[in-house]
Amino acid sequence: MIEYRNVRVALLGGGTVGAQVARLLLEHKEEFASRVGASLELTGIAVRNLDAARSADLPKELFTTDAESLILGADIVIEVMGGLEPARSYILQAINSGADVVTANKALLATHGTELFEAAERVGAQLYFEAAVAGAIPIIRPLRESLAGDRVKRIMGIVNGTTNYILDKMDTEGASFDDALAVATELGYAEADPTADVDAFDAAQKASILASLAFHTTIPLESVHREGIRAISGKTVELAKKAGYVVKLLAVCERLTDPATGEEGVSARVYPALISREHPLAAVHKANNAVFVEAEAAGSLMFYGAGAGGPETASAVLGDLVSAARRHVIGGPGLGASTHANLPVLPISAITTRYHVTLLVFDRPGVLASVAEEFAKHGVSVELVEQGTFGSEAVSGEAAPTATLVIGTHAALESDLAATVSALAQLDAVSSVVSVLRVEGA
Amino acid sequence: MIEYRNVRVALLGGGTVGAQVARLLLEHKEEFASRVGASLELTGIAVRNLDAARSADLPKELFTTDAESLILGADIVIEVMGGLEPARSYILQAINSGADVVTANKALLATHGTELFEAAERVGAQLYFEAAVAGAIPIIRPLRESLAGDRVKRIMGIVNGTTNYILDKMDTEGASFDDALAVATELGYAEADPTADVDAFDAAQKASILASLAFHTTIPLESVHREGIRAISGKTVELAKKAGYVVKLLAVCERLTDPATGEEGVSARVYPALISREHPLAAVHKANNAVFVEAEAAGSLMFYGAGAGGPETASAVLGDLVSAARRHVIGGPGLGASTHANLPVLPISAITTRYHVTLLVFDRPGVLASVAEEFAKHGVSVELVEQGTFGSEAVSGEAAPTATLVIGTHAALESDLAATVSALAQLDAVSSVVSVLRVEGA
Structure with missing residues (x-):
């Protein structure tokens, strides 16, 4: 049997993930060697502060603070320090010195990926x-490789x-949102x-990465439409x-058709949306993650698991x-970044979906007719109308009773839809637009 | 840019899958070329009967009946003909003539994989x-690659x-089972x-493939314990x-510990089991497939989608x-079969799980005590006992009333558990052992 020399692995970052990676590498040394066909030699762990590192069970x-020397002697550099700099410079240094790089840094990829x-x-x-x-859910590899012979239509x-x-x-x-956030923090x-x-900055970074891979197109972080969840009240959820x-x-x-040009384009966006309770994504509880992929031939796939940690x-x-x-031992490159399709990235105004618009209206004759007229005028077809009591207490000071x-x-x-909502807000009959939520997964 | 010559692709089998593969290859020719970095040239489709092929929209x-000449001129051979022979011989011929092989043939892999x-x-x-x-659910690649740095504990x-x-x-x-089967056939x-x-022959083949990959150990099809679903009655499901x-x-x-030696071993088995309705696998309806993986570091992952088609x-x-x-264009081998761990494959008797044993007993004093004694005698701890009425009509001819x-x-x-069940069957108080079901996913 041919004996290969060790593969030298440098670790940048000694936090939770870094320490765990180092521990597993050292503990399962032989198992890794047999899987790879050569020993993996952890040559060092670069940290900012040696004192902090001393507490680790390693x-x-x-431990070293000299990341640059560590990188210079490495075949593979693992970057788990996070942040944009110096992570970006270190990774560039690693690449330019001929090393392959493994990173968990979504912010960096979304910002400086290209x-x-x-x-x-x-x-x-x-x-x-x-x-x-x-996290550990294999989604990048399936998108880069397993679905490489298919056409991804949609990812949620x-x-x-x-x-x-x-x-x-x-x-x-x-x-309530505040209480739930407090528990999440605790x-x-x-x-x-x-x-x-x-x-939703974090989710937008991931959307940028997923969309780029799925559509073989560079999707800059700035072109990802982003709405967070601060505006979601307990009442909305109820x-x-x-x-x-x-x-x-x-x-x-x-993938969607640009309504302006009729050409194919792509859209990436992050927002709180309504999803049917029958949809597999509705059953994703607690801090779990799941990615639902619809592809032309493969149909619907879902990848589920713990998101981070x-x-x-x-x-x-x-x-x-x-x-x-x-790859280092046997040779031959893996897959590169694939941006050959270079589809135009369309703005949020170009997407088509269903909506739930919640209005607070003054309770008097003709309200429904004037509201319905605005939808009709803008070519938005109404599927259902429901009258509730939500919000009436919030505006108890109003002149007229509200519904x-x-x-x-x-x-x-x-x-x-946006034009409709603007027009609705101007109506005398409408006290306020409470929420506009998109409905996904129909 | 370097120009590569075409990659010559031979297709063995012109059935549903083969025709679909050919159609997509021809339709999306340019897209494949840009993903691969070279043109994929479909050199032919080997079929047994040219008449049958003529109906295809290709x-x-x-079409050719001369599979061997087709294989000889190919860089990559796709085998979607199914069956053991001549599929096995053709694949060996392809390998020996230097081609890479893509196959969908689980029976062949489970039988002649080694x-x-x-x-x-x-x-x-x-x-x-x-x-x-x-089917299209990416599970092989995640097991071969994504989880290559982790230890898979269990797959369900x-x-x-x-x-x-x-x-x-x-x-x-x-x-009922018969009615459901009739609809499935229709x-x-x-x-x-x-x-x-x-x-469960089909499921056993897949278990053999999954277990081999997950545990880096050859798991022969014969060592997969197999029980089908014919014995599952409507009453059992109810x-x-x-x-x-x-x-x-x-x-x-x-992975489990061999109770005889205390050494680590692996088990692969297929059987109808009870699973909590809260478990993600319980929500897999119709003909869908899902694979639930528990790994040491990655935790619980699930891969879900349409199984076949x-x-x-x-x-x-x-x-x-x-x-x-x-790989053909750029060079360098991918991943080989990985059986370095070579763990012993343990028989079904070595596994540990929970059980639901359903007995038909004669309804008289002391029955529960004598049943409970048999469990205790064999070291099986009872968690719950429920008395039902199921089956009483089935034995209406019995001398004593049954429960x-x-x-x-x-x-x-x-x-x-097996020893307990044998002993229970001998008890005077027991009319029959209705079913023994394992409980998984606790």
Whole structure:
């Protein structure tokens, strides 16, 4: 048997994920060696502060603050430090020194992915990033490889565990947004500053990565339409529940026809949406993640599991590491970034979906007629109308008594719906537009 | 840009899947070329009978009965003809002439997999088989690659659409086994001879493939314990439903400790089992498939989708084809068969699980005590006892009135449970053992 020299692995970052990766690499050394066909030698763990690292249950001599020397001597660099810099510079250095890179850094990929992939392609290096989206759930590899012979039509993903935890708690226990967020923070699901999760920055990064892979098109983070869940009240969730829906923060990536040109384009957006309680995504509870993929030939697929967490992310990182190491031992490149399709990325106004518009209206004759007229005028077809009592207490100071009107539409163009909503807000009969929610997964 | 010559693709089999693969290859020629980096040239479709092929909506000149010449000129051979021979010989010929092979043939892999993988390894050829298990659901690739850095503890899969359709119909509509089978046959889910599905031969083949990949160990088909669903009556399904369970035909593959030696071993088995209605697998309806994977670091993952069907299988075949073609263009081997762990394969007697034993007993004093004593004597701990009326009509000719007793156990060793059941069958108080069902997914 041919004996290969060790594959030298440098680890950047000694936090929860980094420590877990290091521990598994050391503990299962022989198992990794037999899977790869050569020993994986952890050459060091680069950290910012040696003091912090000392508490870890790992050989002290592995830790270093000199990331650059560590990278220089590595065949494979694992980046689990997070943040944009110095992660970006380190990865570029690794690529340019001929190493393959495994990263879990979704923010970096969504922001500087094009630069990193181009650098990798120039030198024939590989960039692996299964851990960047949906933790240990294998979704990157299926999109890059398993579905490479199919055409993905649509992806709907619950890709942020924190917001799913919050929305699930609101749905199952009737909690308010603030209370659910407080519990999520207490349990460590949400950060002290929950902006990245709650305002859907994190989900938008993942949508950008998923859409780019699925449609073989660069989807810049800025072109991902983003709405967070702060505006979702307990009442909204309750009304949705009564109507047979659940509110989920969805990353939706789809192929669609540009209404302006008639050409094929793609859309990537993140927003809280209504989804039927019969849909498999409705059964994704707590902080779990799931990605629902519709492909031309494969039909509907769903990938489900724990979204994040140290061990889960470490599992994804190590899976990538084995791929990278096997490539290193046996030779031959893996898959590069694939942006050959280069489809136009369409704005949110170009999408077509169903909507639930909740209005607070003054309770007097002719209201429904004037509301219905606005929908008709803008070419939006109404599917159902329901009158509720939601919100009446909120405007008890109003001159006239108010009532809630929920209008469900058939599939309509977002720009038409937006024009309808603007017009509705101007109507004398309408006190306020309470919410506009998209309905997905019909 | 470097221009590569075409990749020559030979297709063996012109049935539903073959025709679909050919059609997609021809229709999306440019898209495949840009994904692979070279044109995929379909050089021919080998069929047994040219007459049958003539009806297909494909260029007539592609069809040939001379499979061997076709294989000789191919870079990649796709085998979707099914059956053991001549599929096995053709694949060996392809491998030995230096081609990579994509196959959807689970029966062949489960029966002759070791021979094929060894042949491929000898010449450095690759064998791709995503389509062999669970249609378009990417499960082979995640097991081979994504989880390569993790340790799979357990797999539970609904891997046969026909039996899931039957059991789901029994559960949701209260149909009898015979009626559900008749509908499945009418709708084309079941073959005229349903043995392969109903007696779990098909599921056992898939269990053998999944277990081999998950545990890096050759699991011969003969060592997969197999029980079909013919014995599952409407009453059994109804009783299960009342107790909060659903009956599913499960392929279970797990690592476990050999009770005889204390060493680590693996088990692969297929049987109808009770699963809690709260478990994600309980929500897999109709002919869908799903594979639930528990790994040390990744936690619980589930892969869900349509199990079989022409387009779904074609999607999986084409995904593999793109991988194979990229490897052909760019060079470098992919992953070989991985059987380095070579763990002992343990018999069904070595497994530990929970059980529901349903007995028909004579309704007289002391029955429960004598039944309970047998469990205790064999070291099987009882969790619950329920007295029902099920079956009383079936034995109306009996001397004494009868009653049904369902005994749920805590986790117990299968050999202990089997000894208990044998002893129970000998008791005067017991009229018959109605069923013994394992409970999975606790």
